[in-house]
Amino acid sequence: MSARRHIPPTLEGHAIQAPGMMRHGPFPAGHRTLEPLSRSDLLEHKIAAQAADIEQLAGDNNRLATSHMAMREDLAAAQQEEQRLKAHIRSIQTESDIQIRLLLDKIAKMEKDIRAGEKREKGPQTGTCGGAELGQRKTRACQTNPTGFARVAENPH
Secondary structure, eight states, X not given: OTTTSOOOTTTTTSOOOOXXXXXXXXXXXXXXXXXXXXXXXXXXXXXXXXXXXXXHHXXXXXXXXXXXHHHHHHHHHHHHHHHHHHHHHHHHXXXXXXXXXXXXXXXXXXXXXXXXXXXXXXXXXXXXXXXXXXXXXXXXXXXXXXXXXXXXXXXXX
């Protein structure tokens, strides 16, 4: 039972702390807590800790500055790509509009040709033969015998 309260000589005067654990207080981990530090030693330790913090912050700042510059370059490249794509889209839209206009013109011309052809087909049914108005004699011949029109036209008497 006496071994329970016995502290090994290697741990005497040291704070017991697991590795990687933070220590809260004025003394760094591993420093003897039994010996009081002088005011100048405390200030030196504080300055050393602050210097280490400053070095770490400077390193973090450098990494952030590098990351910031890389992001700005990426942003500029993305904006240039956006402008290039917008210009490409505009050219495609313009080309598409031109093709649509050409097709609409072609369709209008074809519809006009179809209507003209339909008028020619309807011609003999409405009293015109071959698209021209004829006299009474020619009209009667055309209505009774469309092939007779050729004979009437050749021999009017």
